Every structure is written in structure tokens, then in C-alpha cells.
Amino acid sequence: MPTITVSPGVLSLLSTARTSDGSVGFLFTGDLNQMAKQEEFLRKRGFRVQRNGVYPGVCTDEEFKNALKAIWEAEVEGWWHYMEKYVKYKICTEEAFRKALDAYCERLQNTRR
Numbered sequence: 213m214p215t216i217t218v219s220p221g222v223l224s225l226l227s228t229a230r231t232s233d234g235s236v237g238f239l240f241t242g243d244l245n246q247m248a249k250q251e252e253f254l255r256k257r258g259f260r261v262q263r264n265g266v267y268p269g270v271c272t273d274e275e276f277k278n279a280l281k282a283i284w285e286a287e288v289e290g291w292w293h294y295m296e297k298y299v300k301y302k303i304c305t306e307e308a309f310r311k312a313l314d315a316y317c318e319r320l321q322n323t324r325r
Contacts, residue, residue, distance in 0.1 A: 238269050238270050238271075238272070238273065238275070238276035239264060239267040239268070239269035240267065240268050240269060240279075240283075240290075240293075241267070241290075241293050241294075242289075242290030242293050243290070244266060245289070246289045246290030246293075247266065247267065247268055247290065249288055249289040249290065250268060250283060250288050250289070250290055251268035253282070253283070253286065253288045254268070254270075254279050254282065254283075257282055259275060259278075259279050259282075260275070277301045277303075280294055280297055280298060280301060280303055281301070281303050284298055284303050284304060287312075287316065292313055292316070295309045295313075
């Protein structure tokens with residue numbers, strides 16, 4: 213089976229796509245379970261989540277920023293996929309992200325003992 217390599221620049225282009233109505237969609241990432249949990253979480257909080265294939269997303273940059281902030285604050289499954297976006301939107305610093313990720317990993321280890 214052939215291997216497909218995607219450079220980071222192309223990957224970032226893929227994270228913004230057009231929805232079926234032609235508006236720009238800001239898409240969330242993760243495995244299917246994580247994306248489903250993020251979508252459910254956001255819908256319950258009143259976000260207008262749409263889909264582009266299997267990827268949940270929102271239509272505007274402002275909605276995306278607010279959705280990311282909500283995911284960060286609640287540590288919704290898959291929240292760790294968005295460090296660069298958290299920093300870009302000033303939701304947290306890289307240092308705060310790393311501290312939160314370390315704490316999260318430590319909690320996971322403690323629950324597995």
C-alpha cells in the first residue's frame with residue numbers, strides 16, 4: 213500500500229474547507245470518537261456545528277475561537293490537538309498548554325494504577 217506524506221503547510225490548508233452551502237468551515241480534528249464528543253459538547257452549548265465529511269466545524273473564525281476556548285476550558289476529549297490554535301487565538305500560552313497537558317497525563321496515569 214502506498215504511503216502518502218502531507219507537509220504541514222498542506223495540512224493546515226486542509227483544516228479549512230468549504231461546507232455544502234459554500235461558507236468557510238473551521239474544522240475540528242482528532243479521532244472519530246474525539247470529534248463526536250467535541251461536536252456533542254459544542255451543540256449542547258449552542259454552537260452551530262456543521263459537518264464537512266466526518267469533520268465537525270463551524271462557519272466563522274469567531275465561532276471557531278469561542279468553540280476552541282470552550283473545549284480548552286472543559287478539557288473535552290481531544291483538546292490537546294489544538295495547541296497552536298490556542299496560542300494563535302490567545303486562549304492560552306504554550307507554557308500553560310504544556311502544564312495542562314502534563315497535569316492531564318498525570319491524572320490519566322493515576323486512574324490506571
